[in-house]
Amino acid sequence: MNYELFKSIHNLSGHSNTLDNFMVFITDKAIYIFALALLALWIFGGKCMKRAVLYAGGTGVIALVVNVLIAQIYYEPRPFVTHHIQTLIPHAEDASFPSDHSTGAFTIAIAMWFRYKKIGIPMFILALLTGFSRIWAGLHYPFDVLGSLMVAIVISYVIVKLSRLFDPLVNWIISIYDSILGKRSISNKSSRTKNF
Template sequence: MNYELFKSIHNLSGYNHALDNSMVFITNNAIYMFALTLIILWIFGGKAMKRAVLYAGGTGVLALVVNVLIAHIYFEPRPFVTHHIQTLIPHAADSSFPSDHSTGAFSIAIAMWFRYKKIGIPMFILALLTGFSRIWAGLHYPFDVVGSLIVAIAVAYVIVKLSRLFDPLVNWIISIYDSIFSQRNKSNKSS
């Protein structure tokens, strides 16, 4: 069933250059779009937004650590290793399950959704496109993306439930940032 779903999506590729290029762009650059969004939100956001950015970034990192652990326990060959298919981009023949790109995207989006739904929803749509593009490009099975979503939900949920434990560290990081930039602003004004 996983392979049949994969074929139904991946077999759409190769017919339309604009669509293939869009999928390749998303699959290669979505993670940078998420990072840039978090940086912009951090720079222009207030303290609550900075907290949300730190939690989203931390959730993404922790979810990827979970992926590494899963890959050490369970190895799923990528579709192009097991089947004769043409990928849109080259990729190492490492473990397919779960998709790191999808996990990073979903975990950041879900973590942001917990705090700012208006930002989290567009991020989640981009995360869905990221997962879809990984299948379209021939790099992952659909269940790899579903597995990524499950990892992201689980990690984001745990982080939210344990946020009281992380709050002192998050507040400390923000206070260090604020003190550095308030000192810089004071010295710039006095010059």
């Protein structure tokens, strides 16, 4: 069933250069889009947004660590290793389950959704597209992406429930950033005053 679902999606590739290029862009660059989005939200957001960004990024890292542990326990070869298929981009023959790209995308989106739904929803749509593009490109099975979604949901939920434990660290990081930024703004003001 997993392979049949994979074929039904991957066989859509190779018919349109535009679609293939778009899927390759998403599968390669989506994680950078998430990173830039978090950076922008951190820079231009208030304290609550900065907390959401730290939780989203931190939860994503924890989920990827869980992925590594899962891959050590259960090894699933990638589709192009087991079957004779043509991938859209080259990739190492490492574990297929779960998908790291999809896990990172889903986790950031879900963690953000818990705190800011209006931001989390478009992020989740991009995460779905990321997972779909991994199948389209021939790098993952559908169940790899589904496994990533499950990991993201569980880890995000656990971190939300344990947020009281992480709040002191999160608040400390934000206070450090604010103090550094405050010193810079004071020094900038003093230099402007001297110029006058």
